[in-house]
Amino acid sequence: MSETILLDRRWIARGAERSSTLHFLLWLAPWVFLLLLGIYAAGLCFYYGLNQTNMDNRFAFGMWIFLDLSVIAMGAGAFFTGFLVYILKQNDLKPMLNSAVVIGLTCYSGAVAVLMVDVGQPLRAWFTFWYPNTHSMLTEVTFCISCYLLVLILEYIPVLLRNRQLRKIPSFLIFEHQFHKLVPVLAGVGTFLSFFHQGSLGGLYGVLRGRPFAYRQGFAIWPSTFFLFILSALAVGPSFLMLVVATAEKITGRQLVQQGVFRKLGFISGVLLALYIAAKAVDTYIWLNFTSPALGFGPVDFYSYWPLSSTFLFIATVPLGLFPAILFVVPRTARHRGLLLLAAVLTCGGVLLNRFVMTVQTLALPTLPFDEFLKYTPSWQEVATFGGVIAYGVIVYSLSYRYLPLFEAPKGEDKHVSLG
Amino acid sequence: MFPWVDGFHWTATHIIFLSLFFSAILIILSTLVRGIWRAYSDFRAHRATAMCWRENFIALPEADRRCRHQLAGRVDFRTCDNAFDCRGCPNYANFAELPASPPTGSAGVSFSNKLLYHRGHTWVRPEEDGSYTIGLDEFAQCLVGRPDSVKLPTQCEDIESEGIAWRMTKHGHEIRVRAPLTGTVVSTGGPDKGWYLKILPYGPVNLRHLLSGPEVAGWLAAETQRLQLQLCSSDAGPCLADGGTLLPDLMDAEPNADWDTVLGSTFLDS
Amino acid sequence: MIARYGMVIDLDRCTGCGACMIACAAENNVPPEPPRATPRTGITPMLVRALSNGRDGADRREAFIPITCMQCENETPCVAVCPQQAVEVDKSTGIVMQIPQRCLGCRYCMTACPYHARYFNWWDPQWPPGMEKSLNPGVSVRMRGVVEKCNLCHTRFHGAEEKAAVAGRKEIDPADYIPACVEACPTGAILFGNLADPNDPVTLAAHSPDSFRLLERIGTEPKIHYKTTQDWIRALADKNANHPTEAQHV
Numbered sequence: 001m002s003e004t005i006l007l008d009r010r011w012i013a014r015g016a017e018r019s020s021t022l023h024f025l026l027w028l029a030p031w032v033f034l035l036l037l038g039i040y041a042a043g044l045c046f047y048y049g050l051n052q053t054n055m056d057n058r059f060a061f062g063m064w065i066f067l068d069l070s071v072i073a074m075g076a077g078a079f080f081t082g083f084l085v086y087i088l089k090q091n092d093l094k095p096m097l098n099s100a101v102v103i104g105l106t107c108y109s110g111a112v113a114v115l116m117v118d119v120g121q122p123l124r125a126w127f128t129f130w131y132p133n134t135h136s137m138l139t140e141v142t143f144c145i146s147c148y149l150l151v152l153i154l155e156y157i158p159v160l161l162r163n164r165q166l167r168k169i170p171s172f173l174i175f176e177h178q179f180h181k182l183v184p185v186l187a188g189v190g191t192f193l194s195f196f197h198q199g200s201l202g203g204l205y206g207v208l209r210g211r212p213f214a215y216r217q218g219f220a221i222w223p224s225t226f227f228l229f230i231l232s233a234l235a236v237g238p239s240f241l242m243l244v245v246a247t248a249e250k251i252t253g254r255q256l257v258q259q260g261v262f263r264k265l266g267f268i269s270g271v272l273l274a275l276y277i278a279a280k281a282v283d284t285y286i287w288l289n290f291t292s293p294a295l296g297f298g299p300v301d302f303y304s305y306w307p308l309s310s311t312f313l314f315i316a317t318v319p320l321g322l323f324p325a326i327l328f329v330v331p332r333t334a335r336h337r338g339l340l341l342l343a344a345v346l347t348c349g350g351v352l353l354n355r356f357v358m359t360v361q362t363l364a365l366p367t368l369p370f371d372e373f374l375k376y377t378p379s380w381q382e383v384a385t386f387g388g389v390i391a392y393g394v395i396v397y398s399l400s401y402r403y404l405p406l407f408e409a410p411k412g413e414d415k416h417v418s419l420g
Numbered sequence: 421m422f423p424w425v426d427g428f429h430w431t432a433t434h435i436i437f438l439s440l441f442f443s444a445i446l447i448i449l450s451t452l453v454r455g456i457w458r459a460y461s462d463f464r465a466h467r468a469t470a471m472c473w474r475e476n477f478i479a480l481p482e483a484d485r486r487c488r489h490q491l492a493g494r495v496d497f498r499t500c501d502n503a504f505d506c507r508g509c510p511n512y513a514n515f516a517e518l519p520a521s522p523p524t525g526s527a528g529v530s531f532s533n534k535l536l537y538h539r540g541h542t543w544v545r546p547e548e549d550g551s552y553t554i555g556l557d558e559f560a561q562c563l564v565g566r567p568d569s570v571k572l573p574t575q576c577e578d579i580e581s582e583g584i585a586w587r588m589t590k591h592g593h594e595i596r597v598r599a600p601l602t603g604t605v606v607s608t609g610g611p612d613k614g615w616y617l618k619i620l621p622y623g624p625v626n627l628r629h630l631l632s633g634p635e636v637a638g639w640l641a642a643e644t645q646r647l648q649l650q651l652c653s654s655d656a657g658p659c660l661a662d663g664g665t666l667l668p669d670l671m672d673a674e675p676n677a678d679w680d681t682v683l684g685s686t687f688l689d690s
Numbered sequence: 691m692i693a694r695y696g697m698v699i700d701l702d703r704c705t706g707c708g709a710c711m712i713a714c715a716a717e718n719n720v721p722p723e724p725p726r727a728t729p730r731t732g733i734t735p736m737l738v739r740a741l742s743n744g745r746d747g748a749d750r751r752e753a754f755i756p757i758t759c760m761q762c763e764n765e766t767p768c769v770a771v772c773p774q775q776a777v778e779v780d781k782s783t784g785i786v787m788q789i790p791q792r793c794l795g796c797r798y799c800m801t802a803c804p805y806h807a808r809y810f811n812w813w814d815p816q817w818p819p820g821m822e823k824s825l826n827p828g829v830s831v832r833m834r835g836v837v838e839k840c841n842l843c844h845t846r847f848h849g850a851e852e853k854a855a856v857a858g859r860k861e862i863d864p865a866d867y868i869p870a871c872v873e874a875c876p877t878g879a880i881l882f883g884n885l886a887d888p889n890d891p892v893t894l895a896a897h898s899p900d901s902f903r904l905l906e907r908i909g910t911e912p913k914i915h916y917k918t919t920q921d922w923i924r925a926l927a928d929k930n931a932n933h934p935t936e937a938q939h940v
Contacts, residue, residue, distance in 0.1 A: 006592040014684040015481070049834045050795075051812040056730035058806060060797035120795020120810065120835020127774040127794055131427035134437040138773040138798050143437075147444050154452060167690075168596075173472050174462050179455035189447050209908050210767045210804025221433075296907035367804045368904060369926040370741050370755070427775045 011403050013164050017254065018402055027251075028398060031391040038388015041381040042117045050120060054379040059363050063378040064118045067386050069201050069355040071107040072145070073229070074348065077237030078104020078152060079194035082187035084268070093264065095257045098159050098406045099248075099397075100241050105152045106396045110389035112149060117385060135221075137203040144197030151190045155183055162405050195230055202229025205358045212297035214362045216287055224283045225358070231279060235272035236351040238265040239324075239344035246341050248401060256407045259337065266340045270328025273347055277321040284313070302365060305373035312357055320350030473582035473598075477503040479690035483646070488539075491642050492635040493521035504539045504688075505582070506629040522634040528644030529558045529666045536630035537639070540598035540688045542585065544630055547618075551606055554585065555615040556597070558666075559643055563686060564590050565669030572608040572616065579605065579619065586616060590671055593679055596689050600630060643686070650682050694763070694784035694885040695842055696913030697872075698895040699756055701923055703879035706754035710736050713874030716824070717843060719831050721815035733809045735759065735840035736871050743922040751922055756871070756880070759807040759840040760904070760912030761786050767910060768799035768808065784886075784913060785842050793836040800837060804905050805912075808839045842882075843869035864890075885913060902927050 008021040018024070045052045055062040081100040084090040116122040128142045161167065161176035199222065205214035206223025216223040242265045249256050288299050303310040324343035327333045334340060364374050378386075400406055421438065422428065462468050477485065487498035488506070494515050502509040535543040541560040545553045556564075567588035579585050585599035603619035610616065631639055644666060651674065671679060684690060714720070714736040723732055736758045743751045762768075766786055769777045776792035777799060779785070800808045814834040817825070825831070828845040832838050850866035864883065872882040883892030895901060896915045903912050904927055918924065 009680065010594070014690060015681045049813055050810070051724070051726060051731065056728060056812070057732075057800065057809050058730050060800035060810065118796075120797075120837075121793065124774075124792070124794045127776075127792055130421050130425060131774045131776075131792065132421060132434075132437070133427070133771075133773055133775045134429075134431075134434045136771045136773045136798070138771060138796065140437070142773060143441050147441070147448065150448055154448065167475070170468050170472050171459065171463070173475055174468050175455060175459040177471060177475055178458040178462070179452075182451045182455050185447065185451050189444055193444060204798070207771070208767070208802050209765070209910070210802055210905075212908070294907065295909075296905070363801065368757075368806070370739060371806075 011163065011165050013405055016405075019252070024398075024402060028395060031394045031398075034387045034391035035395060036388075037384045038386075038391065041384035041388070042113075044381055045117050045385075046122075050118075052379065052381045054377055054382065056376075058374050059360075059376040061359055061363060062376060063360075063382045063386060064114050066356055066359045067114055067389065068111045068118075069359060070352050071111050071389065072198070072201060073233045073236050073351050073355065074240040075104045075107030075111075075237070076194065076198060076233035077239075077241035078107075078155075079148075079187070079190045080234055080237045081241060082155075083191045086184040086187040087191065090264070092258075093261060095407050096241060096245065096261060096265070098400075098404070098408075099245055101152065101155045101159060102397055102400045102406065103241060103244055103393070105149075105156050106393040108145065108149045108152055110392055112145065114385060114389060137200045137207055140200040141197050141204065144193045144200065148190060148193040148197060151186050151193065154179075155186055155190070158183065159400070159404055159406070162408075163403050194233075198233040199226035199230045202226050202358075205362060208362075209295070210367060211362050211365075212292045212295045212367070213302050213365050214358060215291065215295065216283065217291050224279075224286075228276065228280055228283060231272060231276040232351050232354060235269050235276050236347055238269040239347040242266065242269075243341065243344045243348065244397065246337075246344075248397070252401070262337065262340055263334055266328040266334055266343060269347060270325045270334075270343070273321065273325040273350075274329065277317055277325065280321075281317070305365065309361065312353060312361075316350050316353045316357070320346050320353060324350070469580040469583040474503050476688070476690050480688065481685070484685045484688070486642065487515075488631060488635055488639065489515040489518070491638040493523070493638055494518040503582070504629060507626045512628070520634045520638075522638040523641045529562060529640055531558060531636050531640060533633065536600075536627055536632050537636050538598065538600035538630055539639075540600070541643075541686055542597060542600050542616075544600050544627070545615075551618050551620050552601055552603065553615045554600060554617045554619065555609075556611075559640060560686060562666040562668045563647075563670050563682070564588065564595065565672050566611060567595070570610060570616075572610070573605050575605055575607060577605050579603065579617070591675060591679070593683055595683055595687055598688055601625070601627075646685060647682065650685065651677050692782060692784075692886060694913060695847075695882070696761060696784070696885040696892060696896065696915065697758075698881045698892050698901060698915040698917050700879045700881070701753050701755060701916055701918040702920065703877040704738070704754045704756060705877060705879075706738055706740065707876060708738055709874040709876055710756055710871035710880065711738055713870040714840070717826055717829065717846075717870035718838075719815075719825050719829050721813075721817055721831075722821070724813045724816070727813075731810075731812050733811065733838065735807075735809065735838065737807075741923060741926065751920065753918070753920065753923055755916065755923075757805060757807060758871070758914060759786060759842075760805050760910065760914045761842065762910035762912050764909055764911035767802040767804065771798045771802045773798065780844075783842075783844075783847060785844055785847075786839075787841060787844065788837065788839055790830070790832045790836045790838060795835040795837065797837060804908055804910065808837050810837050811835060843867075846870075 005021050008024075012018050019027075041052075053062060053064075078100045081093060081096055085093050085097055116125065119125070128139055129146075132139045132143070134140075158176045158180045161172045167173050167176075202225035203223055205211070206216040206218065206225030208214050214225070216225050218224040218226060242262050245256060246262070292298060292302075303313075324346040327339050327343035327346075333343075360376065364376065366372055366374075428434065462471055482499055485500050487495070487500040488504075489495050490498045495518065498515075506512045531537065532543070535545055535557075537543050537557060541557045543555050543557050545555075547553060567590050569589045571587040573579060573586060579599040579602065581599055581602040583599050584596045586597050588595045588597065597616075601619060601621055602623070603621035606618045606620050608617055647666075651670075667673065711734060715734075718735060720733045720735075736756055738754050738756045741753045741755055743749070745751070761784060763779075763784065766777075766779055769779060769786065773796060774792055774794060776789045776794070778787055778789075780787050795810070797810055800806075800810060811832055811834045815831055826845075828849070846869060847862070847867050850862040853866050854860070854862045869882055872880045881892050881895055883890040885893050885896060887893060895917060898917065900919055901915045901917045902924060903915055905912075906927075916923075916927070
């Protein structure tokens with residue numbers, strides 16, 4: 001038993017305080033179970049087909065697309081933090097970088113995995129690359145997300161190679177040393193790619209002329225939802241990052257970053273959230289008064305069917321929009337850690353609500369005059385797969401925290417040592 | 421995707437889109453290739469060992485990176501900024517001229533004036549035939565006691581300065597002992613022989629980075645103090661550390677201490 | 691010849707018998723529905739929907755409207771959104787073609803279609819033993835995981851082209867190209883023809899004051915027209931018509 005513990009200990013950085021092996025396994029156990037359940041559900045879908053879900057011809061997109069859009073928005077913290085640190089030189093955010101990369105990696109790889117289950121013919125995924133339709137937003141999403149996943153994997157490799165045992169292998173250490181210097185280039189490419197795919201995910205719905213609830217006018221080929229999704233992703237990325245690190249601090253019982261880092265992330269999140277709400281208000285006004293009436297649809301076609309639908313608009317704008325923005329930006333409230341975290345939770349909630357409304361509510365609303373408002377409940381396979389992705393994220397983050405120096409500032413820049 | 425594939429259109433949107441995509445992929449892959457190439461170049465130019473040591477050194481806690489001149493009492497406080505490699509240190513000469521004032525009293529462990537000591541707790545003895553004998557110093561021996569296993573390099577194998585000379589295990593901990601010099605292994609010893617390696621250096625030999633004379637006392641005193649603090653349990657009250665000598669076989673005597681940290685500080689392994 | 695094949699469906703003649711749906715299913719090798727199928731998971735390239743004016747008693751009016759792919763001409767939504775160009779408009783016929791072998795099954799086109807005229811193969815097709823003998827050899831069977839829709843019986847168009855080629859003609863004989871639903875309709879409610887031909891009865895019917903299209907203001911320019919003298923049906927469609935009149939529920 002002690003040999004096993006020592007084996008585990010050997011992979012943890014010297015002097016780092018970590019919980020015992022048993023405690024860690026107990027923590028992992030339920031998440032592993034959830035992950036296995038998710039894999040089993042996905043396996044059922046691969047084997048039997050998508051009839052395992054409750055999606056149908058009217059709800060062609062369901063919970064999984066909501067999941068994809070949501071996790072990719074949450075994972076925006078990865079590119080945004082990289083942009084802030086490497087390009088805008090906000091060096092006090094450096095301790096958050098590695099966490100942001102891990103979160104981004106799990107969010108994007110989870111989203112891609114779920115997408116593979118979601119499509120009817122996953123083996124044909126390469127067709128989008130081979131016969132791309134450059135007018136389709138989904139093509140843009142596919143290309144950018146694939147490239148960006150590659151970027152995230154490459155950004156994670158130096159973090160992985162800083163593991164205590166892996167560092168002992170000279171080729172790994174030397175590669176990590178050299179590659180680490182090139183990461184700012186990847187951060188730049190990542191920022192560029194992220195802007196496009198975050199926007200295109202919004203564009204997916206904004207271009208649908210056949211769904212007046214989602215259709216928006218915009219700038220050139222990009223509907224307003226393209227820009228709104230970018231703004232909301234920029235707003236929620238730092239919030240989600242903050243929440244994950246705060247949760248890690250709570251669970252591990254130690255302070256991992258300085259409080260000022262949270263406040264700064266919160267401020268950035270708050271400003272962007274306020275900008276987003278303002279832009280969305282203008283957009284909603286234009287949409288309800290000009291865009292959709294031109295298609296023969298008015299507010300009554302969107303908000304009369306279901307009591308909650310107009311409430312959603314209010315909730316997304318005020319309690320989950322303006323209110324957390326104020327909490328983030330006003331110094332008196334931003335000083336309190338509890339209020340900061342509350343604001344982060346509300347921001348995430350607001351973006352989740354927005355993604356839900358754009359994916360699921362759009363499909364529920366009738367377009368043909370003799371149609372009705374439709375309902376959809378995900379099947380257990382869909383929920384299990386969703387749970388599996390969350391579990392996957394928790395497991396990867398937990399392992400990264402335990403065995404990798406997630407919160408050390410990257411070495412080399414601040415300590416000057418010549419080769420001798 | 422390519423002009424010969426069905427679905428390729430010679431339109432502005434199509435070409436701009438694919439150009440951006442290919443550019444992004446090219447930048448990403450070239451970054452990876454550059455990283456691999458630079459790493460490969462480091463190995464080809466025999467810089468790898470020094471770089472690995474430097475990375476390791478940077479990762480050590482600051483308390484383990486005291487300059488020898490501070491330990492020798494020449495300066496009050498100085499952290500080494502050259503990975504303990506005084507041979508290439510631009511400031512070495514300035515400090516070496518200052519008078520040394522090593523601590524009086526016992527260093528806590530014995531040492532010899534005839535040996536040169538490496539910061540990784542190995543000693544070096546130049547032989548008449550031009551070879552150098554390398555052994556483990558008293559401090560390390562008290563700590564480790566009798567190692568459970570020793571993995572020495574073979575005859576004719578090369579060791580590089582600041583690389584790994586040999587490995588030992590004790591109670592499941594892997595200990596990597598740093599090489600004080602560069603050379604080819606002529607013969608190997610072991611814990612019973614009192615020495616571990618005999619090497620024949622190639623190229624000019626510079627021993628400036630090894631400690632000798634009054635510096636050794638200061639260094640070992642500091643090491644003993646460090647050891648005492650590291651082995652002290654956290655709930656003990658303030659203690660007066662006023663000398664005494666290290667007992668042998670410490671790892672056997674106190675198997676439950678945080679040897680991971682102690683061994684890392686002692687053998688300069690992060 | 692550049693044709694624009696379309697339909698005018700007379701809602702005053704449609705009895706809701708469903709013969710068009712059955713003929714379509716037979717022609718296109720649609721498999722029998724599996725036990726867990728629901729009305730929203732079936733494959734019905736031709737689907738007859740029921741309409742009513744929402745009133746009761748003597749004021750109640752009902753009608754039936756066959757919904758099929760509208761063969762949109764202007765910025766066809768499904769063509770624009772398909773990520774791997776598995777949907778395209780055939781320039782010589784105006785038919786919106788689906789390439790099932792290229793379809794990834796992402797279902798983005800289904801989200802984009804305002805008429806909900808696209809259907810996904812949620813199951814692997816299975817026929818009870820012996821029933822495979824009833825399959826139409828001219829139409830390929832689709833596997834699970836791909837989207838399909840009405841293609842105006844394009845294989846029958848191919849058959850007409852072959853016949854014309856054999857007879858040494860360049861143009862097909864319109865009488866040789868009749869989609870299954872048109873052929874099966876007992877009341878002759880579905881008029882099919884070439885909208886590019888100004889003399890074709892379908893063109894004349896499409897231009898009559900009684901004709902309308904669904905969701906005209908969205909601007910997809912569908913080639914499937916509807917015709918009725920019943921005002922309440924027109925009122926339903928008027929909200930989205932290009933020339934909106936006061937909506938009246940009769």
